[in-house]
Amino acid sequence: MNRTLFLLPLMMLIILSGFFGWSLLSGRDPASIGSVMVGRPAPPLPFADALLKSGKPVLVNFFASWCTPCLAEHPLFTRLKEREGATIIGIAWKDKPEATRAWLARLGDPFAQVGFDQDGKLALDWGLSGVPETYLIDARGIVRLHFRGPLTERDLAAILPLLRGGS
């Protein structure tokens, strides 16, 4: 009994290394705060209610002209619109309308409709933590995906089946 006690520190080291290794390799994001929006009906979007209830899957993207990650994900939305015919609603968060318009004129406008949330009140109803964030609303108006941060190529694997399946 006493001799096996000597192994205790070693066992603890192994357990700790195992946990740290798993944390590093499992792809778990400790900074992720999750989302309670997924699985719920989409919150109201006064300026684009008709689009939300059109019976087609819709992407809702919160962005701002001052936001660099938004610039990075912008070409992906252009592609989704042109190649997949996706309906994308853009909401400019805490941005001046003229700055937003200039930004879209410069980069191209992939959005079916653009709304403005200058005081961030609308964003709060969507559980937004910042820009960019993107939601996928299915044909029945239920939020199916919620991405915090810029959309990347890798996220398309989750988006495309839902986008194609519903149309």
Next chain:
Amino acid sequence: MTPFRRYAPPSPADGGRHEFLAFPRLRGKVPEGRKGVFSIFLALLLLTLPALAVEPSEMLKDSALEARAREIGRALRCVVCQNQAIDDSNAEVAHDMRRAVRERLAAGDNDEAVMAFMTARYGDYVLLKPPFKAGTLVLWLGGPLVLLVAGGALMLAARKRRAPEPPVPLTEEERARVDSLLRPRPSVEPHDHEKSAPEWRAPSA
């Protein structure tokens, strides 16, 4: 400068007064008549509070409602700053959340309804004190459990130590040796040089 020095009693050269021992460089710098004021100033520095991010323009006119908003703001976590209450955060979202809290309160919501408003949008993550439920059992009970297990192990170990095995009785041979060692030895007069050593004292008995 050396802020901490050993206490030195006031010397007559200093006028017999305790002079800013903690800050030697200030010695003689503060005029005689201002010392009281200066001491009060130093004492007031101890009373400062951490700065709030709540801006005056956000505050409610109704001080009772504002106090409730502060109470709630301290319990809500800013969703982009890991471990900071919305009242302490300058993040845009924290500002919006503070405003929403005040709007809900002004609309007549009670504190629970305001918390529910936030958890409906941001989940339990937004609560700095997570609720007690199946998903948070480890969080709530893990600490006490480790304490119990460790405490139990320590108590077991202590009990084992308290009841040592009874010693093996000595054999005849060992007893004889112990007796011989413990028997008082014939007293021996010290040598002369030992007598002159200052630590030597004559045996009292």
